[in-house]
Amino acid sequence: xxxxxxxxxxxxxxxxxxxxxxxxxxxxxxxxxxxxxxxxxxxxxxxxxxxxxxxxxxxxxxxxxxxxxxxxxxxxxxxxxxxxxxxxxxxxxxxxxxxxxxxxxxxxxxxxxxxxxxxxxxxxxxxxxxxxxxxxxxxxxxxxxxxxxxxxxxxxxxxxxxxxxxxxxxxxxxxxxxxxxxxxxxxxxxxxxxxxxxxxxxxxxxxxxxxxxxxxxxxxxxxxxxxxxxxxxxxxxxxxxxxxxxxxxxxxxxxxxxxxxxxxxxxxxxxxxxxxxxxxxxxxxxxxxxxxxxxxxxxxxxxxxxxxxxxxxxxxxxxxxxxxxxxxxxxxxxxxxxxxxxxxxxxxxxxxxxxxxxxxxxxxxxxxxxxxxxxxxxxxxxxxxxxxxxxxxxxxxxxxxxxxxxxxxxxxxxxxxxxxxxxxxxxxxxxxxxxxxxxxxxxxxxxxxxxxxxxxxxxxxxxxxxxxxxxxxxxxxxxxxxxxxxxxxxxxxxxxxxxxxxxxxxxxxxxxxxxxxxxxxxxxxxxxxxxxxxxxxxxxxxxxxxxxxxxxxxxxxxxxxxxxxxxxxxxxxxxxxxxxxxxxxxxxxxxxxxxxxxxxxxxxxxxxxxxxxxxxxxxxxxxxxxxxxxxxxxxxxxxxxxxxxxxxxxxxxxxxxxxxxxxxxxxxxxxxxxxxxxxxxxxxxxxxxxxxxxxxxxxxxxxxxxxxxxxxxxxxxxxxxxxxxxxxxxxxxxxxxxxxxxxxxxxxxxxxxxxxxxxxxxxxxxxxxxxxxxxxxxxxxxxxxxxxxxxxxxxxxxxxxxxxxxxxxxxxxxxxxxxxxxxxxxxxxxxxxxxxxxxxxxxxxxxxxxxxxxxxxxxxxxxxxxxxxxxxxxxxxxxxxxxxxxxxxxxxxxxxxxxxxxxxxxxxxxxxxxxxxxx
Numbered sequence: 001x002x003x004x005x006x007x008x009x010x011x012x013x014x015x016x017x018x019x020x021x022x023x024x025x026x027x028x029x030x031x032x033x034x035x036x037x038x039x040x041x042x043x044x045x046x047x048x049x050x051x052x053x054x055x056x057x058x059x060x061x062x063x064x065x066x067x068x069x070x071x072x073x074x075x076x077x078x079x080x081x082x083x084x085x086x087x088x089x090x091x092x093x094x095x096x097x098x099x100x101x102x103x104x105x106x107x108x109x110x111x112x113x114x115x116x117x118x119x120x121x122x123x124x125x126x127x128x129x130x131x132x133x134x135x136x137x138x139x140x141x142x143x144x145x146x147x148x149x150x151x152x153x154x155x156x157x158x159x160x161x162x163x164x165x166x167x168x169x170x171x172x173x174x175x176x177x178x179x180x181x182x183x184x185x186x187x188x189x190x191x192x193x194x195x196x197x198x199x200x201x202x203x204x205x206x207x208x209x210x211x212x213x214x215x216x217x218x219x220x221x222x223x224x225x226x227x228x229x230x231x232x233x234x235x236x237x238x239x240x241x242x243x244x245x246x247x248x249x250x251x252x253x254x255x256x257x258x259x260x261x262x263x264x265x266x267x268x269x270x271x272x273x274x275x276x277x278x279x280x281x282x283x284x285x286x287x288x289x290x291x292x293x294x295x296x297x298x299x300x301x302x303x304x305x306x307x308x309x310x311x312x313x314x315x316x317x318x319x320x321x322x323x324x325x326x327x328x329x330x331x332x333x334x335x336x337x338x339x340x341x342x343x344x345x346x347x348x349x350x351x352x353x354x355x356x357x358x359x360x361x362x363x364x365x366x367x368x369x370x371x372x373x374x375x376x377x378x379x380x381x382x383x384x385x386x387x388x389x390x391x392x393x394x395x396x397x398x399x400x401x402x403x404x405x406x407x408x409x410x411x412x413x414x415x416x417x418x419x420x421x422x423x424x425x426x427x428x429x430x431x432x433x434x435x436x437x438x439x440x441x442x443x444x445x446x447x448x449x450x451x452x453x454x455x456x457x458x459x460x461x462x463x464x465x466x467x468x469x470x471x472x473x474x475x476x477x478x479x480x481x482x483x484x485x486x487x488x489x490x491x492x493x494x495x496x497x498x499x500x501x502x503x504x505x506x507x508x509x510x511x512x513x514x515x516x517x518x519x520x521x522x523x524x525x526x527x528x529x530x531x532x533x534x535x536x537x538x539x540x541x542x543x544x545x546x547x548x549x550x551x552x553x554x555x556x557x558x559x560x561x562x563x564x565x566x567x568x569x570x571x572x573x574x575x576x577x578x579x580x581x582x583x584x585x586x587x588x589x590x591x592x593x594x595x596x597x598x599x600x601x602x603x604x605x606x607x608x609x610x611x612x613x614x615x616x617x618x619x620x621x622x623x624x625x626x627x628x629x630x631x632x633x634x635x636x637x638x639x640x641x642x643x644x645x646x647x648x649x650x651x652x653x654x655x656x657x658x659x660x661x662x663x664x665x666x667x668x669x670x671x672x673x674x675x676x677x678x679x680x681x682x683x684x685x686x687x688x689x690x691x692x693x694x695x696x697x698x699x700x701x702x703x704x705x706x707x708x709x710x711x712x713x714x715x716x717x718x719x720x721x722x723x724x725x726x727x728x729x730x731x732x733x734x735x736x737x738x739x740x741x742x743x744x745x746x747x748x749x750x751x752x753x754x755x756x757x758x759x760x761x762x763x764x765x766x767x768x769x770x771x772x773x774x775x776x777x778x779x780x781x782x783x784x785x786x787x788x789x790x791x792x793x794x795x796x797x798x799x800x801x802x803x804x805x806x807x808x809x810x811x812x813x814x815x816x817x818x819x820x821x822x823x824x825x826x827x828x829x830x831x832x833x834x835x836x837x838x839x840x841x842x843x844x845x846x847x848x849x850x851x852x853x854x855x856x857x858x859x860x861x862x863x864x865x866x867x868x869x870x871x872x873x874x875x876x877x878x879x880x881x882x883x884x885x886x887x888x889x890x891x892x893x894x895x896x897x898x899x900x901x902x903x904x905x906x907x908x909x910x911x912x913x914x915x916x917x918x919x
Contacts, residue, residue: 001818004046011041025837032833039826047818055090056809057108057145058083059135064117065099065126066271067154067774069181073117076150079177080114082802083148091806092145094138098131099123100746103414108138120410124772125746128155128790132163132174139172144810146173148799149790152180153783154774156694156746160790168794171810175796176787180780184268187214188237189777190275190770193260197688197765198280201253209244209260209275212777213237219264225250226257237264253283255323255766257750272775276768278320278750283308285326287672290314290333297651298331298360301665302672317342319720319752322349323766327675331650332362335370336566340559345722347375351639352716352726353754354761356675361647362654366610367578370569373427381618381636382645386431386576395575396437396453396491399425400480402502402532403442407470417532417560421501422468424567428499429465431571432456439487440465443480445473445509453487475502477542478511481527485516488525496525497552497574499567504533504540504556517549528552528570532560581608583656584624586632591619594635595670599663606632607656610647633667635674640754640761642675689753689764691745694773698753698764700731700739713757715741720750720766731755745769 003009015037023033060083062076069075084093087110094108099121106114128151135147147167164174191210199205211221216238223231223246230248250256260275267273287309289299294311302309310325314337322328328346335343349355357379359365371377372384407418429438434457440450450468451461477500484498498520520527527550531543535556547554553573555566572578588600603622614620614631622633635644649655650668658664686701698715717727724747731739745751748771753764791797799805 002048004048006045008041008045011044012037015041028840029833029837032829032836036826036829036833039822039829043819043822043826047822049818054143054812055088055092055110056806056811057092057094057139057143058805058809059094059096059108059138059145059147061102061128061131061135061147061149061151062095062097062105062117063099063126063128063131063149063151063179064097064121064123065154065774066123066772067126067181068152069179072150072179075179077114077116079150079802083805084113086802086806088806090812094135096131096134096138097121098127098134100125100127102127102131102134104134104138118410119414120412122412122747124748125156126151126154126774127157127746128160128786129158129163132160132167132790136163136167136170136172139170141170143812144171145812146175146796146805146809148805149174149176149787150179151176151783151787152774152780153178153786154180154778155783155786156773157744160786161793164790164793173794173796174791175799175805176791177799178784178787180783183780185215186217186264186266187269187272187777188212188217188219188262188264188267189269189272189775190260190262191241191777192691193258193275193277193768193770195258195277195279198282199250201281201283202249202251204247204249206245206247207258207277208246211237211242211244211262213239213242213264214777215239217264217266219262219267222261222263224259224261235262237262250279250281253281253286253324255279255320256281257320257768259770269775272771272777274770276748276750276770278323278766278768280323280765283324285676286310286324287327287329287676288312288322288325289329289331290338291329291331292333293331293651296331297655297659297664298329298668301668302329304665305669305672307669307672314338315342317345318722319345319349319353319718320750320766322346322353322355323752323763325349325355327356327358327672329358329360329672330365331360332365332652333369334364335374335376335569336555336562340562340565341722343375343722345718345720347379348718348722348726350379350641350643352718352756352761353752353763354640356641356672357643358671358675359643359645360650361579361608361610362649362652363579366612366645366647367572367576368569368610370565372572373565373568379638379641379643380612380645381615381634381638381643382612382631382647383615384578384612386572386578387613394433394435394437394493395495395497396488396493397428397432397439397571397574398453398484398488398496398498399428399438399440400484400498400500400502401425401440401442401468402444402475402506403448403468403470404444404474404503404506405470406474406503406506411560413561416470417563418468418470420560420563421532421567422466424564425465425468425501426462427564428567428571429456429460429462431568432575436575437491437493441480441483441487442468443475443483445476445479447479447483453490474506474508476509476511477502477507477546478509478513478516481513481516481520481546484527485520485525488520489523495574496523498525498527498550499530499570500527500543500546501530501563501567502532502539502543504531504535504537504543507531507539507542510542513546514549517546521549521551526551526574528554528574530555530557530563530566530570532557532563534558578611579608579654580611580626580628580630581654582626583607584609584626586622587625589620589623589631589633591635592621592633594619595621595667595674598667598670604657604661606648606654606658608649608654612645612647633671635671637759640756640759642677644671644675646671685762687753687755687762687764689767691767691769693776694745694769696743696745696751696753696767698731698741698743698755699734700755700762702737702739704737709757711758713739713755715743716754716756717743718752718754720752728756745773748772 092108092110095106097103097105103119139145189212191212193209195207218236221235256279258277289311299311314333316339350357367384436456439453442448450464488496529543529547583605585605586603618634618636620631620634624630688699690697713731715729731741734740748769750768752766755762
């Protein structure tokens with residue numbers, strides 16, 4: 001037996017003393033009261049009986065990484081089914097799939113049957129250590145069990161034996177079932193492509209590649225630089241390592257990407273036939289100007305400053321493209337042109353890598369440009385929040401959401417497309433004003449009403465929207481538009497708008513959409529479309545035509561994660577005035593001198609600007625002189641970088657007098673140069689990066705005699721494509737002037753290491769991982785040895801058969817709580833005590849107290865004591881007079897209570913009360 005709150009037994013002492021002094025009764029009632037006290041205190045202590053035979057928990061870890069056999073899902077499901085058939089009473093089975101990270105496919109269950117793998121995993125890695133920790137978290141601490149690993153043993157990440165030790169400390173053994181691809185007779189793999197960390201422009205350099213061959217073979221080697229073929233020809237490979245000497249010369253600064261591809265007949269593992277490397281060609285920091293006007297005012301102004309300016313049309317940004325860039329200038333660029341990964345890359349470039357950012361205003365910038373709720377918004381010195389003064393005339397909005405089966409697909413972060421779309425709709429509805437109206441319908445082959453056209457002021461059922469469902473067929477576009485027409489024409493608002501969200505590759509049955517759109521345009525109703533996918537998808541043209549004929553806008557969300565941001569962008573465009581299209585005069589603010597010697601008098605009038613609000617601790621250089629008093633030019637340091645927001649349009653229909661301002665070029669140059677000064681070098685410190693297999697090693701060499709940093713630097717690893725979050729790891733001292741950090745790379749691509757020391761950032765040379773670490777050359781025996789080592793930590797065994805696994809697993813101790821039974825017994829004892837005291841115990845006789853002032857003589861006393869019971873009033877325990885008795889005249893009405901007991905104390909209190917009333 002155990003107790004969840006054994007401290008409760010301490011209450012027995014004070015409660016027992018209280019019962020002895022105030023509740024003592026002779027005979028059985030006292031024993032019953034004592035038993036009642038023990039039962040109540042016992043129930044409070046939470047007693048439990050521990051019984052063996054409560055079953056065991058078995059968690060199956062299934063490796064679904066790229067190195068596993070193609071039929072791993074079918075084989076694993078067969079093993080799990082065999083295991084489920086052996087469950088006894090109390091036994092439970094859980095399933096976790098893992099690749100780069102673990103995913104719980106089935107929680108521990110004693111009855112359910114595993115229906116197959118449904119959650120996607122990143123197959124480029126297999127983090128066995130994280131999977132073992134997830135299994136430990138799935139099994140409750142009070143339960144016993146085992147873990148079964150189905151894997152080829154080619155694990156990435158940290159050493160899995162550490163996680164196995166943590167499981168062994170809880171008594172959980174790790175069994176294993178080796179499941180691997182057949183070992184090929186020939187494997188030719190690019191082990192490394194080693195280039196210098198950095199070279200100067202037009203500096204000749206040599207580099208080499210190492211290719212491992214398991215047998216002698218003649219193959220073909222092809223070397224490319226940024227897609228251009230430099231070398232191609234045959235090569236005789238010998239068993240073991242083959243070194244290929246190479247050389248090159250680069251004439252332009254920036255990041256250069258090399259790719260080496262080997263091809264050999266009979267190669268059984270083609271995934272490792274490619275090698276990648278990136279080379280930093282150093283030069284002065286460049287300014288990357290993204291603009292749709294390559295010969296506009298801004299491009300000409302920056303080009304005349306002497307800075308190295310790279311003018312390009314907006315494109316999908318990556319950190320590879322930003323290497324060697326000191327500052328990025330966005331001139332009226334829509335956020336969707338950069339892509340969701342591009343926005344993530346830009347945020348990491350500024351905040352972690354110490355880059356600069358300048359954003360200028362216009363209809364495609366700031367809030368209307370889709371930067372609200374984006375990764376870039378926190379970088380800006382101005383807030384894109386919505387305030388009351390931005391309210392437009394009341395609008396009516398009808399939202400039509402695709403709920404077809406394709407919306408149930410899970411994205412890498414674990415959410416479904418439907419969940420992200422619902423999150424976007426909720427965010428859009430919260431931007432509406434109280435006087436606006438809205439409706440939401442979900443559409444597949446038919447319409448499903450979430451709520452009809454309703455006033456925002458009356459409250460919208462946002463919870464119903466957030467619980468959006470999916471599972472029907474494809475979305476019927478014609479049916480959706482007809483439902484939207486029916487709802488929106490019920491409104492009398494001046495602005496009426498229909499927003500259609502649909503899958504760009506699953507939009508069908510347009511039916512009479514042309515007539516519906518014509519009817520809507522005839523009623524001054526506009527229609528915009530958000531397409532999930534790309535403009536190249538099968539139904540993208542239909543969605544583009546719907547938006548064009550509907551007089552609205554078309555958005556394509558290639559990444560479902562961008563849906564909340566795009567929904568907000570469209571709603572802001574329709575319902576809020578985030579761009580002021582009226583001329584405004586300017587005034588100089590106190591922080592203008594931070595940008596150098598710029599004139600504070602004779603400032604021009606701008607034709608329009610993006611309405612924003614200054615963030616706390618940001619500096620403002622120019623303000624508008626209208627009622628908004630909005631910041632027109634603001635800046636602040638952000639992380640390791642610096643950002644500037646210039647909310648006026650530099651070159652466009654709302655430029656106003658700004659184009660003729662004599663100090664315009666000086667002001668634009670000052671903005672860019674201020675952001676270029678964001679990264680402060682750390683003396684003569686040198687940072688290096690080196691890749692050994694899939695292990696990245698970064699070193700920081702401090703200059704001799706330099707004061708030691710107060711806090712240890714950290715290594716921040718930035719993914720080049722921006723599709724995953726930065727990873728941070730502290731550095732450690734290797735010797736008196738060198739710090740080092742190591743990190744296992746868990747996926748292919750380019751990685752940009754940055755050493756952060758306080759607010760300063762040192763960019764290390766980027767490294768590339770050409771293929772998943774699991775395809776590194778090696779024997780299947782290595783994976784087998786790892787599984788054996790992991791199992792040996794806790795006494796696990798190889799499971800060639802599932803038979804007997806539950807029989808050999810330790811059984812959990814069942815817990816039977818006794819508190820409910822004790823409470824039941826306490827109630828029974830309480831009723832018994834009342835019954836015994838009322839019906840089985842003789843009533844206690846109490847003497848009546850004499851009247852105040854009366855005296856009793858010695859002669860009278862014996863007579864009084866000798867009086868028969870009938871001549872004197874008797875008081876029962878309840879305080880009333882006994883039947884058949886008549887109180888003597890002049891006797892006090894209140895009896896004198898006997899000392900001791902709760903009843904006597906109550907009687908004494910009643911007597912004192914009566915005496916006070918008689919006076």
